[in-house]
Amino acid sequence: MQEISEAIKAAVKDLFNVDVEPVLTRPDEQFGDFATNVALQLAKKLNKNPRVIAQQLADKIQSDTIAKTEVAGPGFINICLSDNYLIEQALDQKIAQPLKDQEILVEFGDPNPFKEMHIGHLYSSIVGDAISSLFEANGAEVRRVCYQGDVGLHVAKWLWGVHQELGWDDAAVAKLRDLPHTGIGYYYSLGAKAYEENTEAKTEIDVINTKVYSKEDPQLNKIYELGKRLSFDKFQDIFDLLGIAYKKQYLESQSVEIGLKYVKENTGKVFTHSQGAVIYEGEKVGLHTRVFVTSKGLPTYETKDLGLTELKNTDYPNAARSIIITANEQSEYFKVMLAALSEIDKPLADKTTHLAHGFLSLSSGKMSSRTGDVYGATNLLNLVQNEVKQQYPDTNPENETYLAAIKYAFLKHRLGSDVTVDIKESVSLQGNSGPYLQYAHARACSILAKSPLQGQSKLQGQTLQEGERGLVRKIGEYPEVIEKAAAELMPHHVCMYLYELAQTFNRFYENNKVIGDSRQAGRLQMVKAYADTLKNGLTLLNIPAPEKM
RNA sequence: GUACCCGUAGCUCAGCUGGAUAGAGCGUCGGCUUGCGGAGCCGAAGGUCGUAGGUUCGAAUCCUAUCGGGUACACCA
Numbered sequence: 001m002q003e004i005s006e007a008i009k010a011a012v013k014d015l016f017n018v019d020v021e022p023v024l025t026r027p028d029e030q031f032g033d034f035a036t037n038v039a040l041q042l043a044k045k046l047n048k049n050p051r052v053i054a055q056q057l058a059d060k061i062q063s064d065t066i067a068k069t070e071v072a073g074p075g076f077i078n079i080c081l082s083d084n085y086l087i088e089q090a091l092d093q094k095i096a097q098p099l100k101d102q103e104i105l106v107e108f109g110d111p112n113p114f115k116e117m118h119i120g121h122l123y124s125s126i127v128g129d130a131i132s133s134l135f136e137a138n139g140a141e142v143r144r145v146c147y148q149g150d151v152g153l154h155v156a157k158w159l160w161g162v163h164q165e166l167g168w169d170d171a172a173v174a175k176l177r178d179l180p181h182t183g184i185g186y187y188y189s190l191g192a193k194a195y196e197e198n199t200e201a202k203t204e205i206d207v208i209n210t211k212v213y214s215k216e217d218p219q220l221n222k223i224y225e226l227g228k229r230l231s232f233d234k235f236q237d238i239f240d241l242l243g244i245a246y247k248k249q250y251l252e253s254q255s256v257e258i259g260l261k262y263v264k265e266n267t268g269k270v271f272t273h274s275q276g277a278v279i280y281e282g283e284k285v286g287l288h289t290r291v292f293v294t295s296k297g298l299p300t301y302e303t304k305d306l307g308l309t310e311l312k313n314t315d316y317p318n319a320a321r322s323i324i325i326t327a328n329e330q331s332e333y334f335k336v337m338l339a340a341l342s343e344i345d346k347p348l349a350d351k352t353t354h355l356a357h358g359f360l361s362l363s364s365g366k367m368s369s370r371t372g373d374v375y376g377a378t379n380l381l382n383l384v385q386n387e388v389k390q391q392y393p394d395t396n397p398e399n400e401t402y403l404a405a406i407k408y409a410f411l412k413h414r415l416g417s418d419v420t421v422d423i424k425e426s427v428s429l430q431g432n433s434g435p436y437l438q439y440a441h442a443r444a445c446s447i448l449a450k451s452p453l454q455g456q457s458k459l460q461g462q463t464l465q466e467g468e469r470g471l472v473r474k475i476g477e478y479p480e481v482i483e484k485a486a487a488e489l490m491p492h493h494v495c496m497y498l499y500e501l502a503q504t505f506n507r508f509y510e511n512n513k514v515i516g517d518s519r520q521a522g523r524l525q526m527v528k529a530y531a532d533t534l535k536n537g538l539t540l541l542n543i544p545a546p547e548k549m
Numbered sequence: 550g551u552a553c554c555c556g557u558a559g560c561u562c563a564g565c566u567g568g569a570u571a572g573a574g575c576g577u578c579g580g581c582u583u584g585c586g587g588a589g590c591c592g593a594a595g596g597u598c599g600u601a602g603g604u605u606c607g608a609a610u611c612c613u614a615u616c617g618g619g620u621a622c623a624c625c626a
Binding site: 023025027028031035037040043044050072073074075076112115149152153154157192195252274275276277278279282286287288289290291292293294295296298300301304305327328329330331332333335336356358359363392412413414416417418419420421422424425428429430431432433435436439440442443444446447450451492496499500503506507509510511513514515516517549 | 553575619
């Protein structure tokens with residue numbers, strides 16, 4: 001691909017003495033392997049007929065990777081690559097390493113202790129992990145981190161709820177310990193409800209909140225520590241299940257102090273006093289005002305997050321970028337936080353990016369929700385697992401098809417817009433699903449198992465037949481896709497590609513015999529390259545590619 | 550009210566640094582057993598790309614307005 005652009009660039013320079021960065025696209029197969037519209041872009045500048053320019057360029061472009069060039073339509077140049085080049089690209093895939101040696105922090109997931117982990121956290125986790133892997137595939141050193149709110153009003157609400165139902169004595173501690181992990185969120189909802197509806201409770205919760213920060217009540221601390229541990233154990237189980245390993249866990253209790261310090265140091269400059277609180281007036285940069293320190297003197301999420309950016313910066317001073325992935329409901333919030341940060345530490349703000357994903361909802365109307373917790377992460381995992389058992393009763397209980405289903409269902413959508421996931425469809429083994437791709441891989445592996453590859457490449461130097469060529473070409477696109485997905489922070493490109501790849505293979509396989517054919521050796525090599533590519537892509541998405549299903 | 554995100558086939562979504570007949574899957578209808586996993590393949594029907602303007606040789610893609618949906622907007626996270 002690089003060679004091709006260079007060749008075009010050189011030809012343009014040579015003919016017209018103009019510097020361009022030619023954009024190569026992948027056109028319909030009927031048109032060729034690459035297409036460029038440089039001639040159309042040059043037409044105006046040079047005041048010439050685009051087709052004439054295109055023809056001149058087409059004749060001029062020189063590269064031993066190109067078999068032929070053609071001018072088409074209003075002035076496209078279609079480029080047809082040589083079979084040898086295609087084979088080379090498919091067999092020896094090299095991802096350019098545009099992020100080589102860059103250290104990148106990626107924060108994602110961030111479920112809050114004392115609350116239930118919900119499907120939004122699951123989504124953020126899976127997406128964040130995939131983006132991290134994409135960075136790694138492009139050469140970066142990624143640090144996956146998460147950040148969790150172990151102090152704050154939600155904690156006080158939880159403690160209040162526990163106090164109501166169980167009390168805070170040692171008997172309560174014992175009961176709490178025996179509670180199923182999923183039950184944690186129950187006490188939070190008690191407190192959250194009371195906080196809204198009951199002014200007395202609100203006052204009590206506010207008092208508890210100050211105690212959480214001050215740690216002055218030993219019995220409260222005991223309950224608090226237990227709740228925190230139960231939450232983290234539960235989260236760990238889920239992350240283990242998903243195969244996500246964080247490099248570092250940050251807690252709000254750690255970011256409080258440094259955040260407050262920054263706010264204090266910059267009050268009067270960046271922050272101002274208003275009605276007893278310390279605020280950042282976002283209006284001055286076209287945003288909205290947010291409170292950083294409450295009139296009670298307690299830090300808000302804003303201050304803690306500010307502290308976190310500095311905390312990360314201390315731990316990873318050489319990081320080139322820092323990405324924070326959350327749902328898009330926090331987009332405006334992050335703009336304000338980052339605006340405040342950029343007044344304090346511009347370089348740090350500049351390398352920090354907030355990446356927002358949309359809301360995730362489930363379409364299956366009649367989901368059983370005995371717990372009333374339809375949107376709980378654990379509940380969703382169970383639902384999907386049950387769906388797999390139902391659709392495919394013979395499935396090996398050891399296999400993790402349901403995880404593949406759920407990850408792929410989340411990842412296949414472009415990041416940013418809201419997503420509706422249909423559990424039945426995500427699990428379905430037909431169509432664009434994780435299990436379909438796993439099956440496609442297993443199928444290819446079974447061909448290879450029957451007739452293993454032997455010796456050196458039989459493909460090089462061969463002239464490809466029509467069906468073969470399409471497959472080989474598609475396999476060779478893999479590196480481009482990985483680079484694009486990483487550059488755009490869009491893992492769905494990988495999903496789209498893998499699905500198209502599988503379709504291309506199935507078409508090839510339908511019409512071309514592999515084992516027993518006179519072209520067996522070369523075709524087996526294609527099957528191998530295909531299976532490897534599929535596996536690499538799935539692995540990048542943290543989806544296993546089993547050889548048998 | 551202000552800001553941000555989104556509106557593409559019955560449903561779920563690609564396509565958006567402007568370019569060649571707007572693509573998939575599901576669903577619907579119709580085909581394919583001698584050949585390696587049919588969890589597949591082939592075909593058909595189905596679209597005023599929310600609407601109206603504008604920029605352009607060219608707009609689903611950029612700009613403006615408008616309608617519709619979502620989210621956020623001072624002491625929660």
